[in-house]
Each structure stands twice: as structure tokens, then as C-alpha cells.
Amino acid sequence: MDKSMYRQRVELLRQEMRREGIDAYMILTDDFHASEYVGDYFKCREYISGFDGSAGVLAVTEQEACLWTDGRYFLQAADQLQDTGIELMKMGEPGVPTIDIWLKKVLEKGGCLGYDGRTVSSTRAGELKKLLSGVSFREDTDLVGRIWKDRPGLPEKEIWLLDTAYTGKERRDKLDMVRENLKKEGADWQVIASLDDIGWLFNIRGGDIDFNPVPLAFAMIGKEETILYIAPSAAPAAVRAALEKDGVLIRPYLQIFEDLKGLAGVRVIMDLSSCSAALSKALPSTCTLLERPCCTTAAKARKNPVEMENERTAHIRDGVAVTKLLFWLDQPEQKKRISEGKLTELDVSEKLLSLRRQQSGFVEQSFGSIIAAGPHGAVIHYEPTQETNIPVQENTFLLMDTGGHYMQGTTDITRTVVIGTACQEMKKHYTAVLRGHLDLASAVFRSGTCGLQLDLLARAPLWEIGLDFNHGTGHGVGYLMNVHEGPQRIANRGNMVPFEEGMLTSDEPGIYLEGRYGIRIENLMLCTRAFETETGTFLNFETVTMVPYDRRAIDPSRLTEKEIVILNSYHEKVYRLLSPFLTFEECSWLRAATQPLQR
Numbered sequence: 001m002d003k004s005m006y007r008q009r010v011e012l013l014r015q016e017m018r019r020e021g022i023d024a025y026m027i028l029t030d031d032f033h034a035s036e037y038v039g040d041y042f043k044c045r046e047y048i049s050g051f052d053g054s055a056g057v058l059a060v061t062e063q064e065a066c067l068w069t070d071g072r073y074f075l076q077a078a079d080q081l082q083d084t085g086i087e088l089m090k091m092g093e094p095g096v097p098t099i100d101i102w103l104k105k106v107l108e109k110g111g112c113l114g115y116d117g118r119t120v121s122s123t124r125a126g127e128l129k130k131l132l133s134g135v136s137f138r139e140d141t142d143l144v145g146r147i148w149k150d151r152p153g154l155p156e157k158e159i160w161l162l163d164t165a166y167t168g169k170e171r172r173d174k175l176d177m178v179r180e181n182l183k184k185e186g187a188d189w190q191v192i193a194s195l196d197d198i199g200w201l202f203n204i205r206g207g208d209i210d211f212n213p214v215p216l217a218f219a220m221i222g223k224e225e226t227i228l229y230i231a232p233s234a235a236p237a238a239v240r241a242a243l244e245k246d247g248v249l250i251r252p253y254l255q256i257f258e259d260l261k262g263l264a265g266v267r268v269i270m271d272l273s274s275c276s277a278a279l280s281k282a283l284p285s286t287c288t289l290l291e292r293p294c295c296t297t298a299a300k301a302r303k304n305p306v307e308m309e310n311e312r313t314a315h316i317r318d319g320v321a322v323t324k325l326l327f328w329l330d331q332p333e334q335k336k337r338i339s340e341g342k343l344t345e346l347d348v349s350e351k352l353l354s355l356r357r358q359q360s361g362f363v364e365q366s367f368g369s370i371i372a373a374g375p376h377g378a379v380i381h382y383e384p385t386q387e388t389n390i391p392v393q394e395n396t397f398l399l400m401d402t403g404g405h406y407m408q409g410t411t412d413i414t415r416t417v418v419i420g421t422a423c424q425e426m427k428k429h430y431t432a433v434l435r436g437h438l439d440l441a442s443a444v445f446r447s448g449t450c451g452l453q454l455d456l457l458a459r460a461p462l463w464e465i466g467l468d469f470n471h472g473t474g475h476g477v478g479y480l481m482n483v484h485e486g487p488q489r490i491a492n493r494g495n496m497v498p499f500e501e502g503m504l505t506s507d508e509p510g511i512y513l514e515g516r517y518g519i520r521i522e523n524l525m526l527c528t529r530a531f532e533t534e535t536g537t538f539l540n541f542e543t544v545t546m547v548p549y550d551r552r553a554i555d556p557s558r559l560t561e562k563e564i565v566i567l568n569s570y571h572e573k574v575y576r577l578l579s580p581f582l583t584f585e586e587c588s589w590l591r592a593a594t595q596p597l598q599r
Helices: 004-020 044-049 071-081 099-106 122-131 143-147 171-185 195-202 237-245 255-261 277-281 295-301 305-329 332-339 345-357 374-378 424-441 451-463 561-581 584-593
Strands: 024-027 057-061 065-069 087-090 112-114 136-138 189-192 218-222 226-230 248-252 267-270 288-291 362-365 370-373 396-402 404-406 413-419 444-446 504-507 510-513 517-520 523-533 536-543
Touching: 004 044, 004 057, 004 143, 024 044, 024 099, 044 057, 044 065, 044 143, 057 099, 065 071, 065 099, 071 087, 099 122, 122 136, 122 277, 171 189, 171 195, 171 218, 171 267, 171 295, 189 195, 195 218, 195 295, 218 255, 226 255, 237 248, 248 255, 255 277, 305 345, 305 396, 305 404, 305 413, 305 523, 305 561, 305 584, 345 362, 345 370, 345 396, 370 374, 374 396, 374 510, 374 517, 396 424, 396 517, 413 424, 413 517, 424 451, 424 504, 424 510, 424 517, 424 523, 424 536, 424 561, 504 536, 561 584
Parallel strands: 024 112, 065 087, 112 136, 189 267, 226 248, 267 288
Antiparallel strands: 024 057, 057 065, 189 218, 218 226, 362 404, 370 396, 396 413, 444 536, 504 523, 510 517, 523 536
């Protein structure tokens, strides 16, 4: 692939920087809502650099161009940035400066830092201004927009309503909750920019971001008024009527910036981690800004009983689809295709999508399918394309990280399976990952425990053999919403949000050996109440993902007795819940795949 165009785009960006007197220009991945994944209009970093991972920051000066990303994308970024003239900065690695340290160095004698303030959170902008004293800021410069001549337009996909049979709570009740919080905080308005919070609050879904069923929108909730800012063409008459019935005023998407300027002398709540620098800057000086997490975020994370039961249903349906795929891969016809090099990663991806589409309530995939054969499994977020697609390989692993949105909820599952025969080292590595996965899933912990405290359970078996993984262990998951959705997270750094009943979270330790293979095992778990004692309330996890593990990759001698009991109990449940939806041949295969394991 000719990458000279990325060098040319960096030079065009530098021309605009010189024209504006900007010494360093920063391009984030975010849209106007601090979203993890963004629509095509917002892919400025990808346009300039060619790197299309979901996380990364590009910074350009007259002499340098550098891109920072995390461990999930080291291999991918190294490949995509090759020959672009852009240097890869591997975040967290020894000797690699943070972008803050780098900016401080390149702007140490003053100068000007520029960025599009609509795509930088107010929190981040505040950090930069505190760090870079003596530096001037240009927050009104969309320089990429000047050189991106064929830039896609802002998306305006139709919004649709989600019935209370799925949400478990009426829109009016959710809006009342926000108003109760306004009263509690002594505030006049709540401004919401986070797209998943808006989708949850208004019981609406959209399609403005691939695989994330959310509409581009802002919201302002006052003591008496509720305003939803969306593209006028995005709301069909029935949706508009339902919203207006609940007192929701609809205004054009970007009108919020002007409406905020028109406020005077009021108290406004904003979550500055999701509200942009431009959004908070639009508030007049006579207003009082109250920096608070949006009250909808925690409420959204605690799935209610209706949502929890729906999620169980969604995961059974998804489990049927994935189990049918595993059965299909194990049939003589596919084994022959594999031996002849005729079954590719994209073939597997397309087959799984066809099986999901057969399931009742299926809407779409929850992210681009990661189907990674052999060495591609070591690229943590590898997604096959026509250019990278390779045949499924024998005597190694096939890693499949996939998910679906159903009317009943969102799924995210990873199964790594043996193609051919597993050597002893493969079994050793797979079993270590499985142990950490099972140990976390079976945890019992006191209320108030956070993901930082639980993370060790998943890593300890890997540390015992001198291995680790360079990503978080678990992320929150939305309900027919974003597959990555906080505030809870299981990781070895940073997150101190305590687990609460109803939170849906992934459990996904892994091992990645560059040039050889990757192993990841992932289920989703609901946090549930275990029991209460005089000491307090204790919680545990209920695994809702229902797909067998690959027994051929397990070394039983490396499992504890407790882990074997957990594994066998899980497999018994998988067979019981899935078998009614499978053919006779598929049931026979599943029975063999879930036979009790013994040491």
C-alpha cells in the first residue's frame, strides 16, 4: 500500500499550522461526545495518519509527528504507521514519554498548542492548561477539516424507540430521576453529551456510529423543560410524537452551543469528562458550572430486573449461534478446507454473522468481528480485511472475539479454539488463561470492592508462568448500547468504581505471543448479591455467556479441584440451556464438548 499520501497530509497540516501560528497540533480520536468509537466524519486522526485503532492521539509539530496508543494496538499501529513518517509512541513502555511530557518539552519556550475544542473533553483541556503554563491555546481550529476535501458529512440515521418491555423503565421516570438530582444539587440545568447516557435516558437508539446503536445528540434537562438536540431528519414522526408526549422539545443538533450562550445566572451541571471544552466554554461567565458525574451513568450501569432477565435471554441466543459455529468448524468438510488452505478468517466471520442473523431479536454486531488465525491472534484488536485475510492454520489457535446486539441486550464473547492438535506449550498457556478467567468469575467479594482489587485474580495464574497481558481484564457493557460502557472496569490501574448489583462486565484475560498466536477467553458476567452477614453485603458474579471452552486445549493437571468443579458446572449449564435450540447432531457434539473434566 502506498503510504505517501499520509506524509503529504501531515505536510498540508503543517502548512495550516504555520498559517495560524500554531506550534503543535493535537488530534484525538473523539467526536463531540468523547465517544470511544466515532462516525466517519470524526476520523481525523485516521485520515492524517492511517492508523484506524479505536484509541490514539496524534501530535504534529514542524519537525515531528508522533502517535500514542496503548498495548492493544502496538502491533497494528507499527504496521499501519510504517513509511508514514509518523513515530509510534507505545504508551506505558520504558523510555516512552507520555504525550504530556512530550508537549511540555516541545513547547517549553512557550508557543501555541492547537486542537478542535469540540473533540477534546473539558477535563482534558483543563489538564493541559494546568500543565503547559506559558503556552497559548487555540481551541477553535479544525485544521484537518480544511484539508479533508472529501470529508463525509455528519451522520443523520433514523432514531428508533425502545419499548419498556426491554428497558424496564419509562422515559418519564428516568427524567424525573434527573430532576430529583437537580433539586438535590441545587441546580437549574443538567447538560448531557455522552451518547449512551442520552440513549438510555430517552429510551431511544440510533445508528450514527458503526456497531454502536446511538444517535448523535445532546440533551439539556431543566426543572421544567427537557431539550433533545438531534438532526431534524433523524426523528420520524412517530418518534417525535412519543418524545413530545413526554414533554421533550426537539432542536437541531448543534443548536446547543447557541442555547448555552443564551443562559444567564443559572447553575448548570456538566460531566466534564464527556462534555467538550467548547461546550463548557459556551456557558456565560454569569453561570455557575457544577462539575459532577452525570447521574444517569451509574443508574444505566445497574441493569434493572427486566434488563437482567433480557440479557440472560440474549446470551442464550448468542450462545446458540457461536456454538453452531464451533460445531461447523469441527466438521469434516471444514477440516478438509482448512487442510487445503481454503477456509479463511473472513469465511469464519461471515459464517458466524449468518448464524447470528438466524437468532430471534438479533439487530447487528456489537463490534467488528475479531477472527484471528495463528500469529494474527497476537494482534489484540486484529480485524480481518480483504488485504489482511489469511487461511485458518492447522496446529495452532484460532481466536474469535465477537458480539451481537439483540433487542434483549448486548453480547461480547471470545473463544480461542485449537485447529488441529495442541502441543503441550499451547495447553499450558491456554490453561493458565482459563484459570484466571475462572478464578475471577467465581469471586465472592464485599460490597464496595472495585475492579482494581479484583484484577489480580485473573492475572495471578499467568504471573506464575512468567506471562501477562497488556490490556484491561474487564469492561462494562451496555444494554443494546455500547459494548464498552463504564463506569466500572476491571484493570490493574486506575479504576476505583465499586461494583454494584446489576452491572454487566466482561472477564477476558489473555496471552499474546508475537508471530505465534494469541489466546483470550471472554465471558460477560452480571454482578449479583451473594449473601449478607454481620460483616456486610457480599457480591458475586453470574456468568451469562453460554458457550463451551475448548477441552482439547486444557491440561487438567494444571487446574485446581475448585477450578475443575467450576468448569464442569459451567459446562453442564451450557448444555442444559443450549441443547433445546440445537439439532440432534449439534447436541451430540455439544454433549461431548461439555463432558465433565477430570484430573
